[in-house]
Amino acid sequence: MNESYRLGEQSVITYLQRLANGFSTAELDVAALPTELRAIGEQLQKTHAILQQERQLLECNAYIDPLTNLGNRGGLDRHVEQLWRTGDPFTCAYIDIDHLKHCNDKFGHAEGNRYILNICRALTETMEHNEMLFRIGGDEFVLVSPTTGEAELEQRLERVRADLIEATSDDKAPMISSFSFGCSRVDPLAGDTRRQMTMDADRKMYRYKLMHRVQQPKDSDAPQHPIAEQFPCNDRVFQAISMSSETRYPFILNLDTGESQWSVNAVRDFDLPSQHPFNSVDMWLARVHPEDRDNVRSELDMVVNGTWHFHYMQYRVMDATGAYALCDCTGYRLDGTDTEPNMYVGIIINRSLADTIDSVTGLGDIHALINAIGEMRRVARKAGFIAIKVDDIAEVNARFGFDAGDRVLAESAACLMDCSRGKGRLFRSMGPTFVALFDELGPEAIDELASEIERFLGSPVLIGSLEYQPPIRVATLHLDGVDRQPVSILNELKARLKEAPQVPGTKLD
Known part of the structure; x- marks a missing residue:
């Protein structure tokens, strides 16, 4: 074997190794190969090109809805992930087609598909150049706009909907076309989470549907039951x-x-x-x-x-x-x-x-907390905890009565809800101890919230003529995955609270 052939063979092997390791940009200089290896090199390059095309097609299909040619749920997740990395605020609109099931049942799925495409066309015609529309379910769409505000997007969608209703309210269209929607403005750097985004827009969309959904005309030959509107119950x-x-x-x-x-x-x-x-x-x-x-x-x-x-x-x-x-x-x-x-x-x-509701604070009790931790353990989800203990409650109870102690705990719970701003789930664990549970905040965000709680949780409570400021202790715990029993986690939080410095309050002599 001459040196030229050995070097050429090594080039082919290196090329194949790079492809095997996922280097899609690997190159092979076929012209530099010895004559005996050039045919093999050319065939390898052709096969690689075909595989690249098939891979690109598979990736495209994985993120594209075949009916509308819009991005699908996977495409939306990928797009939102990119927006979250940049940290720029954006507005999303959750859109739900009205009466799609009625259309499919009465006119067939072919007409249902035309109905979907009609809605899709009306939405895309009014979109800005930097906006994207995704079909995430049979009758569900999400529009993402990096520049348009919530109120402006609502007004635009309202105009599109009104035009659709007007255009299909005559006898020519099989049914009246309309949709319901809800918009939400999201700012990742302000601590907003994707779960909050989904719940906020989804809730607004369903409330809109309840108030504004267009009723389809009833068939004139449909059987009418005169007493169908009465309830057989006194x-x-x-x-x-x-x-x-x-x-x-x-x-x-x-x-x-x-x-x-x-x-x-x-x-x-x-x-x-x-x-x-x-x-x-x-x-x-x-x-x-x-x-x-x-x-x-x-x-x-x-x-x-x-x-x-x-x-x-x-x-x-x-x-x-x-x-x-x-x-x-x-x-x-x-x-x-x-x-x-x-x-x-x-x-x-x-x-x-x-x-599972604590009667004093209105928060979830210890049973609700254990259930929540157990649920996170089942799905192997990361979790952040902030534990807060209000000190001296026993002394307050002894000096002023249990009603005063309950009032201090209730006020502390209210302040905790204000500080958490709906980003986590709140519980009264045991006695004067509270636990805030977060599943979408990182360690830095949780430590920041803990610092805010230390500053604001101990708000004064008027007990008789005494303005009482409760002393508190705050501890945090962050887990990449909940892989322990809830009791073990609660015991660790208890130990951390014991070691945590006290934020002083009013001294009871």
């Missing part, structure tokens, strides 16, 4: 049942009209618009946690269309305070007759209110 009896338990909420839903009847307690605790709201399924879904909503929607659709007659799920629902309550939801479908409507009757049990 209002006084229903109210008596609904008031019998603070944690249970009975409901009745007329599946033919969308009207429902809810308990007085449910109206109060979940901030429902009335005891007899319309669009009841959408109204309820608007309050379901975004991470649970798709599963709940799927099951309720099965009940509404008659596939299932029994429904049971446990999921999170937003209450009147804006917090999410864990609820057990059980219901039965009652099929209608010529004279009776299709009904869905059930009961909702508020587990959070029943078992």
Whole structure:
């Protein structure tokens, strides 16, 4: 083997090694190879070029929605990740097509696809050059704008929607085209999280849908049931049942009209618009946690269309305070007759209110905290903790009574909520100890919040004529992954609090 052939062979081997290690820009100088190796080199280059094209096509398909040619959910995640790295603020709009299921059921999926493309075309025609639109689900879109403000984007989408409704309200279009939307302004450098962004825009979109969704014309030949709008339940009896338990909420839903009847307690605790709201399924879904909503929607659709007659799920629902309550939801479908409507009757049990809310502070109690840590352990999610202990509560109780001690703890909880600004979940752990749990903040952000808590948590409480400033201790813990039992983590927080310096308050002689 001559030296020229050996060097050429080494060049080919090096080229293959670089390709195997993921160097897509690896090059091979075929002209410099000896004659015996040039054919092999040319074939390797052709194969590499073909593989590169296929790889690019696969990557493109992984991030592109085939129907609309827009980015898909993966494309949105990649785009938002880039925006988060730059740290520049931006506005996102969550957009949901109205009545797509009605269109598919009544006119077929081909017409449903035309409906989607019509909405897509109307949105893209009004977009700025630096904006991007993504289709993240069957009827869901997200528009991302790095320059347009929240109010300006809302106004623009409102105009697009109004034009669509006007253009399709005649007899020529199969149905009226419209969509619902919610906008949220995001600033990564200000501490906003992607979870907050999603929940804020999603919640606004569902509230908009409840208030503005266009009703489609009813078929003139559809059978009409004159008593379908009546409920087979005496209002006084229903109210008596609904008031019998603070944690249970009975409901009745007329599946033919969308009207429902809810308990007085449910109206109060979940901030429902009335005891007899319309669009009841959408109204309820608007309050379901975004991470649970798709599963709940799927099951309720099965009940509404008659596939299932029994429904049971446990999921999170937003209450009147804006917090999410864990609820057990059980219901039965009652099929209608010529004279009776299709009904869905059930009961909702508020587990959070029943078992896991501290009565003094209104925060989650130790059971809720253990459940939250256990949930993070199951999904191997990183977590940050801030533990706060209010010292001298025993002395306050002994000198001024337990009501005074409870007032100090309640005021401390209120200050803790202000300091956390909704970025974490708050709990009263044991006695005078609180724990704030964060799953999307890094160590520096958590330490910054802890410093802010040290400055502001000990706000004065008036006890008789004494303006009392509670002394506190603050400790932090950050885990790249929750891989321990909750009790072990709580014990470590307790030990850190014991070693933490006290932020002095009022001395009780």
